[in-house]
Amino acid sequence: MEFAWTADQQAYRAHVRDALDELLPDNWGTHYAPQGYGSADQIAFSREFGPKLAERGLLVRHWPAEWGGESADPWEQFILAEEMKWRGEPRGPQYMNVNWLGPTLMKHGTPEQQQEHLGRIASGNVIWCQGYSEPGAGTDLAALQTRAEPKGNGYVVNGQKIWTSYSPFADFCFLLARTGSGRKDISIFLVPMDTPGIEVKPFPGLVGDGHLNEVFFTDVEVPGSARVGEEGKAWDIITYALSFERVGIPRYHVGRKLLDRAIAQLDREGRGNDPIIKARVGRIVAKFEAARLLTYVVVDQRAKGAPPSVDANVSRITASEACTDLTNFLMEYVPDCLADGDAILREFHRGNIAATIAAGTYELQLNMIARGALDLPRGN
Amino acid sequence: MDMELTGEQQLLVDAVETLGTRWQTMPPGHERDYAFYAADLQAALAEGGFLRAGLDMGMLEAGLVALEVSRLPVVTSIGASALVSAALLGDVFSGPVAIITSDWRKPQRLLPVAAYALVLRDDRALLLDMAGVTVEAVSSIYGYPYGRLAVEPDWSSARDLGEGSGALLQQWARVALACESAGAAQSAVRITVDHVKERFAFGRAIGSYQAVQHRLAQCYQISRGMRFLALHAAWSGDPVGADIAATYAQDHVNKLAFDLHQFSGGMGVTCEYQLHFFSYRLRALQAELGGADGAATAVYDRLWKTAA
Ligand SMILES: Cc1cc2nc3c(=O)[nH]c(=O)nc-3n(C[C@H](O)[C@H](O)[C@H](O)COP(=O)(O)OP(=O)(O)OC[C@H]3O[C@@H](n4cnc5c(N)ncnc54)[C@H](O)[C@@H]3O)c2cc1C
Numbered sequence: 001m002e003f004a005w006t007a008d009q010q011a012y013r014a015h016v017r018d019a020l021d022e023l024l025p026d027n028w029g030t031h032y033a034p035q036g037y038g039s040a041d042q043i044a045f046s047r048e049f050g051p052k053l054a055e056r057g058l059l060v061r062h063w064p065a066e067w068g069g070e071s072a073d074p075w076e077q078f079i080l081a082e083e084m085k086w087r088g089e090p091r092g093p094q095y096m097n098v099n100w101l102g103p104t105l106m107k108h109g110t111p112e113q114q115q116e117h118l119g120r121i122a123s124g125n126v127i128w129c130q131g132y133s134e135p136g137a138g139t140d141l142a143a144l145q146t147r148a149e150p151k152g153n154g155y156v157v158n159g160q161k162i163w164t165s166y167s168p169f170a171d172f173c174f175l176l177a178r179t180g181s182g183r184k185d186i187s188i189f190l191v192p193m194d195t196p197g198i199e200v201k202p203f204p205g206l207v208g209d210g211h212l213n214e215v216f217f218t219d220v221e222v223p224g225s226a227r228v229g230e231e232g233k234a235w236d237i238i239t240y241a242l243s244f245e246r247v248g249i250p251r252y253h254v255g256r257k258l259l260d261r262a263i264a265q266l267d268r269e270g271r272g273n274d275p276i277i278k279a280r281v282g283r284i285v286a287k288f289e290a291a292r293l294l295t296y297v298v299v300d301q302r303a304k305g306a307p308p309s310v311d312a313n314v315s316r317i318t319a320s321e322a323c324t325d326l327t328n329f330l331m332e333y334v335p336d337c338l339a340d341g342d343a344i345l346r347e348f349h350r351g352n353i354a355a356t357i358a359a360g361t362y363e364l365q366l367n368m369i370a371r372g373a374l375d376l377p378r379g380n
Numbered sequence: 381m382d383m384e385l386t387g388e389q390q391l392l393v394d395a396v397e398t399l400g401t402r403w404q405t406m407p408p409g410h411e412r413d414y415a416f417y418a419a420d421l422q423a424a425l426a427e428g429g430f431l432r433a434g435l436d437m438g439m440l441e442a443g444l445v446a447l448e449v450s451r452l453p454v455v456t457s458i459g460a461s462a463l464v465s466a467a468l469l470g471d472v473f474s475g476p477v478a479i480i481t482s483d484w485r486k487p488q489r490l491l492p493v494a495a496y497a498l499v500l501r502d503d504r505a506l507l508l509d510m511a512g513v514t515v516e517a518v519s520s521i522y523g524y525p526y527g528r529l530a531v532e533p534d535w536s537s538a539r540d541l542g543e544g545s546g547a548l549l550q551q552w553a554r555v556a557l558a559c560e561s562a563g564a565a566q567s568a569v570r571i572t573v574d575h576v577k578e579r580f581a582f583g584r585a586i587g588s589y590q591a592v593q594h595r596l597a598q599c600y601q602i603s604r605g606m607r608f609l610a611l612h613a614a615w616s617g618d619p620v621g622a623d624i625a626a627t628y629a630q631d632h633v634n635k636l637a638f639d640l641h642q643f644s645g646g647m648g649v650t651c652e653y654q655l656h657f658f659s660y661r662l663r664a665l666q667a668e669l670g671g672a673d674g675a676a677t678a679v680y681d682r683l684w685k686t687a688a
Binding site: 318 | 381382383440444584585587588592593594597598604611616623631675676
């Protein structure tokens with residue numbers, strides 16, 4: 001055990017910061033960042049920003065050279081992610097592409113799929129969405145009903161997805177569909193969103209723009225070459241991808257920045273020395289730091305090539321709790337951020353409602369810890 | 381950054397574990413005590429060089445030793461010896477050390493057995509030789525022996541550890557309490573998890589009920605958070621790290637104490653079941669140095685420097 005960053009890692013962080021200082025426009029913080037990374041504006045921005053990052057070698061540095069990277073280790077990947085998150089994630093939804101959709105294709109995709117998609121992801125201007133959840137299948141993902149029936153050399157897909165983030169702007173969907181009668185007879189398909197028969201219907205809601213959409217699939221023809229892995233064997237692949245998604249976003253890293261903003265405001269109001277605020281904020285910092293170290297446990301395992309473990313679930317719930325504590329603090333002590341106050345704080349609050357739900361609910365994580373870490377018996 | 385133990389650290393931890401085997405249960409005649417100070421374990425730790433881990437290997441290793449020793453139901457002055465003395469004095473005593481950070485008239489943890497006390501007075505640390513100092517034992521249900529100074533000591537006879545030593549004492553006392561809490565929490569969770577696997581209600585292991593599983597999963601999460609924050613604070617030697625580790629540890633004791641006793645049911649209040657050695661020790665540590673509020677306030681003041 002050794003907690004120090006190496007000189008190279010420190011230099012890399014400084015390099016990323018410098019690049020962001022240089023590349024982000026002056027109105028990034030005032031115009032784009034407050035809108036959230038599912039918004040039309042940020043997505044459009046990310047399509048221009050991604051190629052600039054790619055040009056500097058800052059988009060897929062953790063990928064192997066074969067696919068445009070430099071095989072940087074997961075620590076560098078996380079340093080990059082932390083710095084991006086700190087600025088409000090200017091990569092937009094592309095964080096998914098580079099962090100787990102691309103790597104999943106490297107591991108499980110066919111050479112043709114890799115050829116078609118990895119280069120595009122690495123060039124930084126393609127948007128993906130993830131078509132997993134359905135009206136009747138959220139936590140119980142294996143209950144999904146969308147079906148891919150074999151037809152000729154391919155499949156015909158019928159069904160409905162919901163909460164499909166970024167789908168109105170997406171070029172491709174990482175789609176889960178049932179291909180057999182068994183509960184886990186599920187396959188993954190890489191589907192262009194302009195395929196006839198796909199209809200996206202955004203609906204209004206409480207979280208930031210771009211997240212709440214229904215996606216309807218009506219007789220959508222998908223070639224067999226779009227299937228990832230063997231037919232009906234997607235479950236392990238999806239578990240792999242989800243384990244990356246769970247600790248894919250370094251949310252622990254934004255806490256301090258948001259507290260800086262909140263405390264600056266409290267100072268202006270003459271409340272920065274309130275002992276109750278101090279005691280409350282110190283606790284939130286401690287929870288964020290716990291989340292940070294518990295996440296580093298996972299990053300370390302990845303760096304050593306270990307398989308996904310229950311530590312990802314522990315990291316996830318700790319980060320979720322820290323963000324929730326922070327939200328609660330903001331509501332009580334900086335309530336005007338919900339109205340005409342700090343737009344960044346408001347956006348954090350809006351986004352955070354979903355942070356304990358998306359990518360597997362808080363309770364699902366607890367189930368997995370009870371089983372994976374404590375070896376507690378199943379219900380019946 | 382490496383979050384796993386190195387080979388050398390693993391050997392150290394294994395050695396402490398092996399040494400501790402004899403003290404995994406209360407010695408005969410002490411099963412009904414709330415706390416048992418194991419003088420022979422303290423001596424064995426000194427003898428084996430474990431108290432010197434911070435000096436010989438590094439403060440992270442001292443933290444590992446403190447955490448491992450704190451997984452045992454018996455008590456030593458491991459935190460005060462291996463971490464606080466090592467950091468403040470650059471040396472360790474083989475005998476037990478008490479840390480006095482509150483008013484000297486109050487009951488103090490480990491005072492009845494202490495050979496030395498590190499005392500926080502104003503903003504300086506004093507080293508008080510306890511030989512010749514009269515201590516009244518205090519009856520307590522906390523998981524450590526407690527005592528009180530019978531009369532105010534002659535502070536001028538104590539060794540003044542100099543400018544800045546008070547802050548250093550507070551810092552390392554927080555690291556020590558965080559490491560000891562992390563070890564105690566780990567054992568407390570393990571005991572309870574074992575119990576709910578074996579105890580049945582309505583034809584099922586209690587641990588198969590999701591209401592129980594979820595809260596125990598959170599307790600496990602807490603013990604993991606405590607562990608890494610405490611070790612990080614020991615490693616970094618950064619005062620804010622110490623405050624953060626203490627905040628997190630002290631802030632989560634209420635949850636551990638409630639949930640773990642709750643799921644231990646009536647067994648949890650019997651002397652043959654070991655939970656109380658750990659839960660009452662956690663309670664004792666929770667109250668030190670201003671508790672979670674005190675540590676959290678220190679975090680805030682250090683990070684935002686708005687202290688009045
Ligand atoms: C903002 C946002 C963005 C999203 N983006 C996407 C996306 O891009 N693609 C996608 O596919 N999905 C997306 N989702 C969907 C998300 O994955 C699901 O919402 C999530 O998996 C939970 O499913 P659900 O909403 O159906 O909740 P439910 O499954 O209905 O759960 C409701 C409650 O019951 C609890 N519960 C359920 N089962 C159990 C159990 N066995 N034990 C204990 N408690 C249980 C849950 O924890 C939760 O508290 C998104 C969701 C949100 C909110």
